[in-house]
Amino acid sequence: MHVLIIGAAGMLGRKLSEGLVSDGKIGDRAIKRLTLADAIAPKVPHGFTGDAACVTVDLTAPDAAASLLHAKPDVIFHLAAIVSGEAEVDFEKGYAVNLDGTRALFEEIRLAQKDGPWKPRLVFASSIAVFGGDMPDVIGDDYFHTPETSYGTQKAICELLLADYSRRGIFDGIAIRLPTVCVRPGAPNKAASGFFSGIIREPLAGLPAILPVSDDVRHWMASPRATVAFLIHAAEIDLSLMKNRRCITMPGTSVTVKEQIDALVRVAGTKLADLIERKRDPAIELIVSGWARGFNPQRAESLGFKADKEFDDIVRIHIQDELGGKLPNLG
Amino acid sequence: MHVLIIGAAGMLGRKLSEGLVSDGKIGDRAIKRLTLADAIAPKVPHGFTGDAACVTVDLTAPDAAASLLHAKPDVIFHLAAIVSGEAEVDFEKGYAVNLDGTRALFEEIRLAQKDGPWKPRLVFASSIAVFGGDMPDVIGDDYFHTPETSYGTQKAICELLLADYSRRGIFDGIAIRLPTVCVRPGAPNKAASGFFSGIIREPLAGLPAILPVSDDVRHWMASPRATVAFLIHAAEIDLSLMKNRRCITMPGTSVTVKEQIDALVRVAGTKLADLIERKRDPAIELIVSGWARGFNPQRAESLGFKADKEFDDIVRIHIQDELGGKLPNLG
Structure with missing residues (x-):
């Protein structure tokens, strides 16, 4: 089978590529061809023996969708997006990439069907940012x-489009609302949620971190390892079980910032907490105040999606997968 | 103030125009200018003494939004849409008018603000077709x-856009999900919901009517009179009470087809029911099976929106407003 990943150079895209190459298959079908696309050049993971292509693409270009889909991949992972902070600052760029870029992909699949039957699986990375305002502490599947x-608006719109295109049989789509990925490895990005990872990642690297919100802020998180497993599971399962409701919230771990720091201390020692500097940022506080704190993701669980067990495990996964099991020497 | 009605030649647009001319004002501001736009030429209601203009416009034309908004109206009612049955048959036309046409209006307002401050009230006619699939008998405001x-997808997407543009201060928007309007006067249109009106309207005119679904189908309805009152109320109230949740379900009357016919008989006599022929249409049954049966519209009620008291009143309103109070002579 031929797998296309759009947004393959991002953190999740790279980990998904590696995971797919490691598995060698999706369900019981071998991955023979892999196309990795992003705004900056992606890299093919070591060890892939099939045909691989890397494509640099601007999703707002008129021919972008056609160039990505002309080979009619069997599975499409669409992870590419302008992140929340940047989409809030740059109205036009956010809508151009996150809404119009995604819709152009959906349209290209619809128009290509005039050439013959082709109904790919399309896994769309949505976000719990579709929820906002005064919310209950635990949000149900029909909220x-x-x-x-x-x-969040752009993600919610793409979910609606995906459900309508799937209902009409244009593709076999599923939108999974990813929790905030934590601990996100690498350098900070422009996402307003960046500090949820920073307060764990930086101390674990022996570096100072800024906490821009109150310790009692609660949020919904999943490790990169669990998140990649969500994406792959979404490509494998029988979507007819979902009927026309193709958009679901993924399981996660609901923790406060304080509980995050307590887990860090339990797993890696008291001294690391001293590296976290509290410095409120009203702009980030305002955005985060409109985010969900927890869910009861029964539909996803009934479909076999599995969260991390607790936040301590999320800290341990970062140490294992990113730091080779090593903790900083703080003297 | 200057009021623009887009979709002014349709049944609701005509009744809204008449209602506004009759009131002479919105809130405490006199209506001095009225622009009526539609795909077919609208007519200015008798008795309007201000400046009036009628515009024939194709919402899919590149200059449509600019031509409608260059005079910077204070209140915009956007009622224009391809109806449900037609949007289901003609995918491209439905998206072009219902999504792209609406988004072009929103964008035109955003871009016009570069010329100076202008923040119109925008009342968008949404629909309970945003709900679908397995639903509870009574749907709450947070469903x-x-x-x-x-x-329904296109309406739901426009709701999300309206909320985001309002949140960003581009316009002062409200989307009201109208119940199925019943009894819709005039000739049948392509809406799959047409029979809900036909089984009342046609017998009251002494004509036969087709009922394409089972007698126990339940649905959410409002009279044209109540619906016009929703639109005008939406233009008058303080929307800051809604915070960023600008999209709400209107009150209505939840009745089965059997209860509709019983009301017809109570108000207008037993013989009229004999004019209704039962002839199932699987295509219509399928669409209607995905529609909502009832709501608990607390938010709308708390904002002062008021439904008809019972379906008998809806039959009486049709007889008063459309038939001059006269019933057919069936011999």
Whole structure:
């Protein structure tokens, strides 16, 4: 089978590529061809023996969708997006990439069907940013979407499009609302959620970190390892079980910032907490105040999606997968 | 103040125009200018003494939004849409008018603000077709939107756009989800919901009517009179009370087809029911099976929106407003 990953150079895209190459298959079908696309050049993971291509693409270009889809891949992972902070600052760029870029992909699949039958599986990385405003502490699967960011609005719109295109048989789509990925490895990005990872990642590297919100802020998180497993599972399962409701919240771990720091201390020692400097940022506080704190993701669980067991495990996964099992020497 | 009605030649647009001319004002501001736009030429209601203009416009034309908005109206009613049945048959036309046409209006307002301050009230006619699939008998205000038609998808997307543009201060928007309007006067249109009106309207005119679904189908309805009152109320109230949740379900009357016919008989006599022929249409049954049966519209009620008291009143309103109070002579 031929797998296309759009957004393959990002953190999740790279980990997904590696995971797919490691598995060698999706369900019981071998991955023979892999196309990796992103705004900056992606890299093919070591060890892939099939045909691989890397494509640099601007999703706002008129021919972008056609160039990505002309080979009619069997599975499409669409992870590419302008992140929340940037989409809030740059209205036009956010809508151009996150809404119009995604819709152009969907349209290209619809129009290509005039050439003959082709119905790919399409896994769309949505976000819990589709929820906003005054929310209950635990949000059920049938709770409404009232995003408080343009990013969340764009994700919610793409979910609706995906469900309609799937209902019409144009592709076999599923949108999975990813929790905030934590601990996100590498350098900070422009996402307003960046500090949830920073307060764990930086101390574990022996570096100072800024905490821009109150310790009692609660949020919904999943490790990169669990998140990649969500994406692959979404490509494998029988979507007819979902009927026309193709958009679901992924399981996660609901923790406060304080509980995050307590887990860090339990796993890696008291001294690391001293590296976290509290410095409120009203702009980030405002965005984060409109985010969900927890879910009861029964539908996803009934479909076999599995979260990390507890936040301590999320800290341990970062140490194992990113730091080779090593903790900093703080003297 | 200057009022623009887009979709002014349709049944609701005409009744809204008449209602506004009759009131002479919105809130405490006199209506001095009225622009009526539609795909076919609208007419200015008798008795309007201000400046009036009628515009024929194709919302899919590149200059449509600019031509409608260059005079910077204070209140915009956007009622224009491809109806549900047609949007389901003609995918491209439905998206072009219902999504792209609406988004172009929103964008035109955003871009016009570069010329100076202008923040109109924008009242968008949404629909309970944003709900779909397995639904509870009574749907609460925080229930999710999983439309089972392209029309419902397009309305749900425009709601999200309206909320985001309002949150960003581009306009002062409200989307009101109208119940199925019943009794819709005039000739049948392509809406799959047409029979809900036909089984009342045609017998009251002494004509036969087709009932394409089972007698126990339940649905959410409002009279044209109540619906016009929703639109005008939406233009008058303080929207800051809604915070960023600008999209709400209107009150209505939840009745089965049997209860509709019983009301017809109570108000207008037993013989009229004999004019209704039962002839199932699987295509219509399928669409209608994905529609909502009832709501608990607390938010709308707390904002002062008021439904008809009972279906008998809806029959009486049709007889008063459309038939001059006269019933057919069936011999």
